[in-house]
Amino acid sequence: MFGLALSAGAGVLGAEPREEAGVAEASDIDRAEVRLLGRVEPLLGKVEEASFEALSLRVDGATVEIGWDRVVRMSGPGAEKAAEFLELAEKAWRSRQRLERGDFVLAEAGFEELFGVYAGRLGPTAQAVAEGALRCRLRRGAHASAIGPWLMLLQAGGGGRPVFDGVPAVVDPETGLCPAIPPIWTETTGVRQLAERGITLPSGVEPTDERAALLGAWYRYAASATVGERQDRPSNSDDPSVRLIAELVLAQHGTGVERSENRDRLRQRLDRSRAGRAQTPAWLEAWIYAAIGRSLVRENDEAERLRGVVTMLHLPARFADEQPFLAGLCLAEAAEAMDELGRGETAGLLRAELRRRYPGHPAGDDAPNGRGPIRGVTMNSPRAGGGQDH
Numbered sequence: 001m002f003g004l005a006l007s008a009g010a011g012v013l014g015a016e017p018r019e020e021a022g023v024a025e026a027s028d029i030d031r032a033e034v035r036l037l038g039r040v041e042p043l044l045g046k047v048e049e050a051s052f053e054a055l056s057l058r059v060d061g062a063t064v065e066i067g068w069d070r071v072v073r074m075s076g077p078g079a080e081k082a083a084e085f086l087e088l089a090e091k092a093w094r095s096r097q098r099l100e101r102g103d104f105v106l107a108e109a110g111f112e113e114l115f116g117v118y119a120g121r122l123g124p125t126a127q128a129v130a131e132g133a134l135r136c137r138l139r140r141g142a143h144a145s146a147i148g149p150w151l152m153l154l155q156a157g158g159g160g161r162p163v164f165d166g167v168p169a170v171v172d173p174e175t176g177l178c179p180a181i182p183p184i185w186t187e188t189t190g191v192r193q194l195a196e197r198g199i200t201l202p203s204g205v206e207p208t209d210e211r212a213a214l215l216g217a218w219y220r221y222a223a224s225a226t227v228g229e230r231q232d233r234p235s236n237s238d239d240p241s242v243r244l245i246a247e248l249v250l251a252q253h254g255t256g257v258e259r260s261e262n263r264d265r266l267r268q269r270l271d272r273s274r275a276g277r278a279q280t281p282a283w284l285e286a287w288i289y290a291a292i293g294r295s296l297v298r299e300n301d302e303a304e305r306l307r308g309v310v311t312m313l314h315l316p317a318r319f320a321d322e323q324p325f326l327a328g329l330c331l332a333e334a335a336e337a338m339d340e341l342g343r344g345e346t347a348g349l350l351r352a353e354l355r356r357r358y359p360g361h362p363a364g365d366d367a368p369n370g371r372g373p374i375r376g377v378t379m380n381s382p383r384a385g386g387g388q389d390h
Contacts, residue, residue: 030077032075037096043057050084055082065123070093092110095114096132099111107136122156126152130150131153131164134153137149138170148199151212160173175241177284182287182290183219184290195229218249221249222249225249251292251295256299263296273285286327289315290323292308293313297309297333297334305341309338315330327358328354332350332351332354335350338350
């Protein structure tokens with residue numbers, strides 16, 4: 001409830017607390033008093049360790065690791081061990097408090113500063129900082145640069161239940177993927193920067209977790225293919241989430257044979273879901289329809305391209321609430337495909353629908369920079385569903 005990570009053994013986050021044989025419980029006189037954000041009563045426990053990653057207390061026979069984003073103040077025995085971290089703690093808990101009350105502008109300033117320090121680290125504070133930076137970047141539509149905090153959240157051991165109180169999950173607990181960041185790009189400044197410079201992380205920080213590194217590589221590869229930059233293809237993996245992202249990317253950007261093979265793999269995922277053999281959340285179903293549709297409109301056969309248009313139109317018809325940006329993108333790309341097929345009247349109707357439902361969408365012909373379909377800048381409008389960086 002209060003974001004405490006309980007460990008039965010040193011460094012084991014999330015385990016059920018148990019009393020360790022031979023460990024004497026601290027008496028009241030040995031206990032520090034820790035005031036936590038969002039908790040009325042102080043937490044009493046013996047300070048075992050205060051580190052950059054967390055405050056470790058002995059409470060009722062278990063080790064409790066508390067992220068600094070929860071620690072408002074401390075007093076009593078052992079509090080001096082935490083003294084050097086309290087300034088950092090204040091910045092962390094204030095940023096957390098601002099995010100939870102909806103003040104994303106001020107929250108982002110704090111989380112961005114902390115992300116420069118905590119990116120690549122483990123533990124509850126690193127998780128809170130990464131998730132805070134991720135939520136703030138997504139809030140302002142910086143989807144390409146949000147990949148870095150997302151990967152650091154996974155690497156820090158997060159991505160299960162939300163770190164913050166009163167907010168929906170930003171990462172799917174089953175897959176570790178972020179529903180707000182599909183591997184489906186349009187050419188924007190942020191996407192080009194992702195292609196040319198890689199994942200946006202503080203200097204010297206790289207994903208060391210194999211899954212996080214491979215996910216980041218596939219997202220960059222998709223961005224590079226989108227803007228026409230050449231990149232070495234990442235390796236695949238036995239990890240189910242990496243395999244899924246690879247299928248989505250290769251369906252859009254592979255060779256003709258690879259596109260066909262990966263469309264089939266994605267369709268099989270939908271078939272298993274329809275048959276009740278697997279569960280496909282709405283956000284993922286939307287990703288799959290978008291990837292298959294974008295893949296089909298790249299083919300030469302007119303009938304396949306028309307099927308691609310119909311497939312993409314599932315997005316505005318069925319997934320507009322779950323994936324508004326993708327819904328608008330699919331409308332724009334369906335219109336472009338119909339133009340190329342010589343069906344200008346239908347293309348015009350689709351563009352009118354895009355303007356009506358998603359005014360100012362980055363892929364629309366009313367994008368603020370006037371660059372026209374597919375190549376606009378990001379928008380912060382909820383109607384546009386965010387964008388892919390400025």
